[in-house]
Every structure is written in structure tokens, then in C-alpha cells.
Amino acid sequence: MNTEESEAAFYSTVDSYDLAILTALEQDSGLTSKELSAKVHLSRTAVVRRINNLRDRGLIGVARSEVDLEKLGFGIQAYVHVVSPSRTSFDLLDRLLERPEVLSVSVIIGDGIMIVEIAARNKTHLHRFLSWLKDYGDSTTHLVLKNHRSRIQLRDRLRMVDKFLATPDERFE
Helix, strand or coil, X not given: CCHHHXXXXXXXXXXXXXXXXXXXXXXXCCCCHHHHHHHHCCCHHHHHHHHHHHHHCCCCCCCCCCCCCHHHCCXXXXXXXXXXXXXXXXXXXHHHHCCCCEEEEEECCCCCCEEEEEEECCHHHHHHHXXXXXXXXXXXXXXXXXXXXXXXXXXXXXXXXHHHHHCCCHHHC
């Protein structure tokens, strides 16, 4: 399926009410059905039915709260770029996902094989994790100074991407 076909499939399955629900939940996943129905101008029953339908179709996953790791004692957040794995690293992904420091692992294409998002309590904790990881190959660590989240809402993001993709670019013609 090419990009145009996947866009058409998306828009044929999501109407303006679904998009309003997705946008509202993206901003605050803790909204009650009553609050959500007021925001999107539908009955609570209709909102619940649509949310269940969006979940069934895989457009919404489990809602999670944003946790302040620093306030929980994890003063260091970092991205570890695993650059050149050793021959023993075939099971590295499974081992990483079992580590308490690991928040997420992204398998990548390009330089390296994965980017690991971690949280550590302090420099000693970070050092111990990196020493453990060294047995699996080389890595580069990037410390996070501050995280910033995009303020662009889903509806605006979709519109902006559609406009961008509709603009011809001779480099890709």
C-alpha cells in the first residue's frame, strides 16, 4: 500500500467526530466520557461507542499518565545509541526490555541498530547500566537536558502533513 492509498484508507475510516475524539484524548487521556461528550458535542453513549470502535480498530491504545521521573528520583534521562553490536547481542533487545532503567527501545536503520531511552537515579546508576551494556557492543550516550512536547494538535498535524505532501517536490519526482 503506497502513501496515497494509506491516507485514503485512514480518512475513509475516521470521520470528523472520531478525529475530534482522538484530538481531545491526545491532549488529555484522562477525560471522562461526560467531559469528552461535551467537547465533541455527542452523547455519552455515542462517545463510548466510538471510543470502543477506535480501540477495536487499533487507533487508540491503553491510556497512560505522564509520570515525572525526576520527581520519582530518576534525575538522569538519556538516549543510548547502540552503534556496533557484538556477536553476542542477538538477544540484546529482550535483555534491554527486562532492565528497570529502560523506558523504550527503538530498532533503527542507519548507523547502529537501536536507540534506548533510559532513566537512571544518578551518575553511578547510569555508569553501571552503561558498563553492563558494554558487554553487548559499542554505544554512544546522549543526556537529556530538557524534554519538550509538540503543541500541534492531531487535527492540525494531519492537515499540515497533507498540505506538505500535496506540495510537489522536484527532488522526488
